Each structure stands twice: as C-alpha cells, then as structure tokens.
Amino acid sequence: MPSVNTSTADDGVREWWKEAVVYQVYPRSFYDSDGDGVGDLPGITAKVDYLDDLGVDVVWLCPVYESPNADNGYDISDYRAIMDEFGTMADWRALLDALHERDMRLLMDLVVNHTSDEHEWFQKSRRREEGYEEYYYWRNGDPDEPPNNWGSFMGGSAWSYDETRGQWYLHLFDEKQPDLNWRNPDVRADVASLVEWWLEKGIDGFRLDAINYISKPEGLPDGDPGRSPVGVEQFSHGPHIHEYLRELYERTFADYDVMTVAEMNDTSVELAREYLGESGDGLDMICHFEHMGVDTGPGGRWDPEGWGDWSLPEFKEIVSRWQRDLGEDGWNAQYLGNHDQPRIVSRFGDDQEYHAESAKLLATFLLTSRGTPFVYQGEEIGMSNAEFDSLADLDDPQTIGAIEDLLDAGAIDGYEDVREFVNYVSRDHARTPMQWDDTEHAGFTDGDPWFAVNDDYTEVNVADATADEDSIWHHYRRLVALRHDRDVLVYGVYELLCPDHEQLFAYTRTLDESRVLVVLNWSDESTSFESDDVDVVDPSVLISNYEDASTRDVRRTYRPYEAVVVDL
Template sequence: MTQPRQTQDSRIDREWWKEAVVYQVYPRSFNDSDGDGIGDIPGITERVDYLDELGVDVVWLSPVYDSPNHDNGYDIRDYRAINEEFGDMADWERLRDALHDRDMKLIMDLVVNHTSNEHEWFRRSRRGEGEYADYYHWVEGEPDDPPNNWQSLFGGSAWSYDDEREAWYLHVFNENQPDLNWRNPDVREAVKEIVTWWVDRGIDGFRMDAISHLSKTEGYPDGDPEEPGPLGSEHYTFGPRLGEYLDELGAVVPEEAMSAGEMGGADADDAREFVRRGDCLDMVFHFDHLDVDQADDWTDDNWGEWSLPEFKELMTRNQRAVAEPAWEALFLGNHDHPRIVSRFGDDSYRRRSATCIATFLLTMRGTPYLYQGQELGMTNSEFESLSEIDDAMTVGLVEDMLSAGTVDSFDDVREAVNYRSRDHARTPMHWSDDDGAGFTDGDPWLALNDNYTEVNAAAARADEGSVFHHYRRLIELRDDDPVFVYGDYDPLLPDDDQFYAFTRQLDGERRLVVCNWSDEPATFDPEGFTADGAEIIVSNCDDAPADPVGATVRPFEAVVYEL
C-alpha cells in the first residue's frame, strides 16, 4: 500500500500512512520460538503470514533494544543493539525483510525521554564525565532532601539520589529510567543520530514514546497540589520548549516516514497543534477519550462506569478538531491499557461486542491501530494478588499506597488493579488451544488467560463468523473504499445512550455506520433521517435490517450501509 489512492476531492491530502491499518506487536508476549517462555523476533517472523492474512499494512514493534527490562524494554541500555532475549540484529533484519516482501511496513518505538540507568550515557553522567555530565537532570543536595515535591507517574518521588555523584536525578517514570536533559544540545544531536541510524536500516517510521515530557520547567519549581495529575506533572508535561525540540527532531525524520507521537496529558487541541506545527508528527496518541471510565481514586468502587454520550462527544471532537484539519490516531487499546472487549464491550457478548467495537474503529477518520489479540477478542485476566502482577506502574503505585497507609492491603485496590492493570494487555497471545496456547513450549513469562482454549487464532481462522474474520473484512473494506479513509464524519443521535451512529461522505458517496453499543435491543430512528435504497456492506450479525430506520437493532449489533 505504497501509493495513495485517488479521490476526486481536491481538499484531500493523500498519504500512505493515512490509508494504513497498524498492528502493534508486543514482542515479549507475541510468539516464543525457542521455548524459554519469552516472545522473540524469530517468533514474530514465524507469524508474518498471519498478519498478512489479517490484512494490516504496518507493524509497530514495541521496544526490542538492549534493556535490563525494569519496564519491559522501555528502559533502553543500548539503542543500537537488540535485547538478546529477543534475538540479534540478523533476526531483526529477517523480520524487516519478511514484512517488506509482503508489502508491509515496519515502525519502531523511539524512546528518548529517558534511558536505562545502565546506559553508557548515564554511567558516564553519574561520574560527571566530560560532555556527559549534563546529559540528565542533576540537582545537588542532601540525601534526605529532594529538589522539589514532584511525583513520578509510577508512584513515589520523581527524584532519586545517586551516591556516586552525590546528587539527585529526575525520573518521570521508574527510578531505573532517568530522564534525558533535552536542554543540552549534545543530547539532541545524539538522539538525532539514533533516528538516522535506524532509518538507514530501512525502517518506515517511528512511534515516539512519552514525548510530551521532553521539556521541563526551568528551575524545577514545586508542583501545585491544585493541579491535576501527580504533583509537579504540570512542570514536566508540555514544557516550554517542547515544540522547539520536536521541530528539531522532525528535521531528521524523512518526509516519507510515518511518525506518531504518544502525548500523555494531551487533548484534541494539543494534538491538533503539534501535528500541524511542523514536520515531526503525522499524528498524536492522546488519551482524553480513554479517561471516560476512570474513577477518581484506586479505592473507589465505580471503576469501569462510563457514558456513551460522553464518549461520543469526545470522539466527535477528535474527529472535527484533529482528524479533519490534521490527522487522528484511532485506538482504544495498546500495551498500556486493558483489553478493549472487557473495557468497552461486554465479556458475556464477547464476539459481538468485539466486532461492534471493530466496526466503529475501522470506519472512523484517521489511522486505526490494532493491538495484538484485539482481532481475536481477547479479554482481561483476573489477578488474585500483587505477586501475580509484573507491570512496574501498577506495582509501584500499589506499593506506594501501602507504604503510605492509604490502603491496608491489596484487597482494598484489587478491583481497580483488575480493571486497569497494564498486564491485561501483556498476557501472551493465544495461537491455539495447545498447552502454552501455542505461544510457547515452556513456561510463559506471564500467566496465560484461562480462556485461551476457546479464544485463540486457530479457532478464529477456522470460523468465518469470528472476530478475526470480521476485522479482516473491515480492513479489506477500508482498503477498497476511500470514503472510510478520507470522507467527512457526521454523527447521528449524539445524546443517545445506546447507539453510536454516523455517516461518512466523500465525492458524493455516503456510508452509514450503525452500532448498538449496549446489551439491550434498541430502535434506530434518527429524526428526519432516511436511508432509502440502503445496501448492507458488512454486518456482525446474520439477517441485519435491510432498512435501518425504524428497525430493532440487537445488542452490540453493528451494520455498515452504502446509501
């Protein structure tokens, strides 16, 4: 899919990455080729034909760099080496070639807000060595007196004291992930060299991790307790020089490459600003639409409660404020979020709610991102104790609450953990109903979901009515029909608490998408709307209503019509 398709509409700015569907691979959990219980690069290569059958255009490969794995690869020790658990550079090159041979592209995670504390840069910096002395954020002080009250996104102070340098260093995430000092031009040059090094090896773009944190407020002032988020986050998120840093980075990202930036704390306005301001970002991952189901506190009992009208309002704002003047990254899940069926669907309607969500996601304007297992309708697991959790963020936050006396035991936050833990997305991929789910011949690094004997790729590929084949048909539809890529978006029934419905229109062609996003039947009857001559393009149920207006739509039924 290298050539943008033609449309008659002169307003359309056509790009290959707008027409692509992206599939995220979390290597540790995707496929294990050597039986050690950990997914690896040769295991991914073994499954390239599966991805080709699904029809995706781009593989986003989560970090495979050399790492001590304090945050599962997002703590990088060497940007130019492959983690030996995953293979070596020759294995990576074989994966790249296997994807390119099938006309699929490869994008890599670019993690440059921070490194591992085992990176050579940090080892030299803690010794105060030459040009590296100022590669990180260091503040001199006493061991019991951190520079300010900033809190880490992973819990606890955002500062750790280093005995060797006798100074404090900043880490927005885990203490093993010191933040790079982007004020230092040598740091920026080093990062640009990394970008060029990987581009020279034939990758097709980057997913840029945590880039909203690159710039920090000068002087490290105390955080305001009245501001949302962890204390001080207003000083290390969207800092004063962020745009400047992104512009400089964008200068070395090739024009034909795809670039998507993760911006925690961003809303639609932020996303539009940073996509349109320069050459660095084609689209932004922002998370305002994923806040609709979040409780105020880990001990609250209302985790998972959300309103469809509020969700529609946010998505419509994204479509109008981001996707039309700029471009939108369409996603509901990734390695940092629970499984979308358990979160936004209904496990008791697993197949139908999974295909309903798929229909919504793949008919919106923007570039859709699928996370591994999403195409199978994989669901959340159930964790009985903190010892079952690997996720550094969940463990850090829970241990912080336990030590502070905010909670007395894991049971006090068990509901929240079982709703929001990142480990839900990291349980191994289900390939078959064999022991190890076809993921491994050994002991998996993280426990399998118990339902792998029913929910797996082998069963799904053999069933034409499966979640997998619904995704495959929708991807094929999107590939064939430019209306779903470039067409205008117009919502219907914005205040309805059951239907998410909208039209897409381009060059006089109109499509209608009707999703009953609820566990009760409902009558679809928008005031003044007619669908005479409607033809069903795709549906997740047999015997879908030929004329949707006035029809009863079953729970989680989703139908796409040509008008």
C-alpha cells in the same frame, strides 16, 4: 441534530499512513520460537503470514533494544543493539525483509524522554565524565529531601539519590529510567543520530513514546498536589517542546517518507494541532489519551474510586471532537487498546454474554472512524482481561507502584481492597501471551511462559478463530478489506448523529458523492434508531455483526451490541 462539518470531503492530502491499518506487536508476549518462554523476533517473523492474511499494512514493534527490562523494554541501555532474549540484529533484519516482501511496513518505538540507568550516557554522567555532566537532570540537596514534589508515573517520588554522583536525578517513570536533559544540544544531536541510524536501516517510521514530557520548565517548580502524578502540569508540553520536535523533524524525518506517531498524554485538540503537519512540528499523527480517561476515577487512572463507570454520550463527545476539530493538517492514531491499557472487550464491551458481538462492534467502530486504526495483538480474536488473585501475580511496575502508593498512604489495608480495581485497569492484561491455539500455554511457547496465559485460551484462540468464518477474526479481516476498498472510510468527513442517545453511537462518513452510515448499539439492550438525517428504506449493508442485518431497514430496532455499516 447532528454535529455537522459543512465540507463534503476531507481537505487533507492523501498519504499512505492515513490509509494504513497498524497492528501492534508486544514482542515478549507474541510468539516464542526457541522455547525459553519469552517471545522473540524469529517468532514474529514466523507469524508474518498470519498478519498478512489479516490484511494489516504496518507492524508497530514495541521496543526490542538492549534493556535490563525494568519497564519491559522501555528502559533502553543501547539503542543500536537487540536484546539477547529477542534475538540478534540479523533476526531483526529478517523480520524487516519479511514484512517488506509482503508490502508491509515496520514502525519502531522511539523512547527518548529517558534511557536506562545502565545506558553508557548515564554511567558517564553519574561519574561526571567530560561532555556528559549535563545529559540528565541532576540536582543538589539533602539525600532525604527530593528537589521538588514531582511524582513518578510508577508511584513514589520522581527523584532518586545517586550515591556515586552525590546528587538527585529526575525520573518521571521508574528509578531505572532517568530523564534525558533535552536542554543540552549534545543530547538532541545524539538522539537525532540514533534516529538517522534506524531510518537508514530502512524502517518506515517511529512511534514517539511519552514525547510530550521532553521539555521541563526552568527551575523545575513544584506541581499541584491535586494532580496525578504531582507535577504533570509542569513537565507536560514544556516551554521548548516545539523547538525540540521541529529540530528533530528537520534533522531526520523530513528527509524520509516515514510515519511518525506522537504518544501524548494530557493533550487537547487545540494543543495537538500545534504539533501536526508542516504548519506545526512536522509530526503525522497524535496518539492522545482523552477517551482513555472516560471511565477513570476523579483522581485519575490509579484512583480506585469510581473506575469503570462511563457514559456513551460523554465518550461520543470526546471522540467526535477529535474526529472533527483537528483541522486540515490534523490526523489521529485511532485506538481503544494497546500495551498500556486493559483489554478492550472487557473494558468497553461485554466479555461474557455478548463477547463476540461486542468485540465485533468495537472493531467496527475502530475501522470506520477517521484516523489511522491501531489494532493491538489479540484484539482480533477477542482476548479479554485476566484474573490476578494476588500482588505476586502482577508484573507491571506501574500497577505495583500504584498499589504501593495506596498502601503507604493508608488508603488500603492490602491487595484484596483493590483486587477488583486491578482486574479492571492493570496494564498486565494486555501483556498475557498471545493465544494461538488450545494446547498447553496457548501455543505461545514450548517452555514455561514468562507471564501466565489467560485461562480462557481454550475458547479464545487464533486456530479456532481463523477456522470459523463468523469469528471476530474474520470480522476484523473483512473490515480491514472494506477500509482499503472505500476511500470514504479513510478520508470521508465525519458527522455524529444522535449525540445524546444513551445506547446508540451513529455517524456518517462523506466523501464527494459517497456516504456511509455506521450504527452501533453500544449496549446489552435493544434500542431504536430514528434520524431525520438518513432516510434509506432499502439499505445496502456493507458489513454487520448479525447475519440477517442486510434485510432490515436502518431506522429500526437494533439488537444488543449490533453494528451495521450501510452504503447510503
């Protein structure tokens, strides 16, 4: 029997951000307008009509603030300035205006767990200037002995010794990304001020990066050596996080009709409910990671043992729990890929024999699930993982740090020992340049690209995809239009069918008298769908990824990676 929600409709109120489809842009890799090999703001503006044609409603722009680029822009040195490589504030305004002219909205990244070590706050803090002494986490100690055993997400210790101040400082990420001390009310006031500054410029919301790490426990106790990174159970969802987030909401977001998306690793459904809506901390939706761990090794993402093995029933259980159990105020940021994940068709589909079919299946799942769907650039044409033959081919500090940790621990002798693993998991896969056409450098730039283009660009590119009515791109476009046309795909109650089936992911969405069935054969072998909960002999197929699906009974054999959405 399916897992049943006894309601006939979602009790949550209508909101524009629930009905939106979000497209994530990684600026450095999207489109280069000036030939310097780096994507930029004018390049994004030049492609706004492309996004409008796809039908998306919101563009999430990864950081374009001033940054020394230790972590590709997530190390911010000035929140109120634009990085020179990306353009100027006037270029940013032109992008915002172009989006708003087309009834599209702009979501910015809010990165306030940490800053760059080149930010003036850190520079003043390391010099112990009055008012800035406690803007970051500083600790005394032997220069050879970190204050605790916490590890960094980038590998190595979460502590670095600063010779200028003569103390250790905390950085959960790169050593050039020191953590802000949110216990300091002046820090919280400064963060609220910069949020207000951007909201007054007319943006439509923020994605809150790594926001569940902003509260650290008193005394910064050692963490469990068995966790990765060490200490994550200490600094994730800390003791004052609800106080801090609610304060930020009341100071800023509460006064605007904007969208807030909280990126929160190590978050359960129960924890998520505490952050959402007026009954929680005022946030609109959670970007959780539980389904992103379905194919990890026992030691987590950077454990090379066991990566890539996953079962559909386990994936369905995770997805369905989040679909059902967030409650009346709960809402998901529904995604399979982003700038921190490998390409979805390589990870969850088949990027070889069933490339188009599986990419369309993934799109069908994404755009018929409960929650606001997030499409990452290139997914709409089926971009796949690249091949990194050596450590020198990599750019991502997190991937490089993980490899260095394995080398230091003696777990591997060299890159060749983890080459296959890296070519499955690295964040660099998502950061290869967007493939616009089959000309040199995939039409991304007239210069030398900052990062190598994937070799498959002559077969996988926007020009070919938009010209082919049966392409992955057109399937995304039709799904976006269908979602906009059918409230049941936004607000409908989710019910899982066949929870233990090893190949089929099937579910219904129900809103009042409307009911839609989604059947996905998430495998490369044919399989049969039988369910007592649906009995439709002459289905009205709304969309499918096989041309003749409209003539077939829903209770039948489904072909490899076949995806069908049926009006019941």
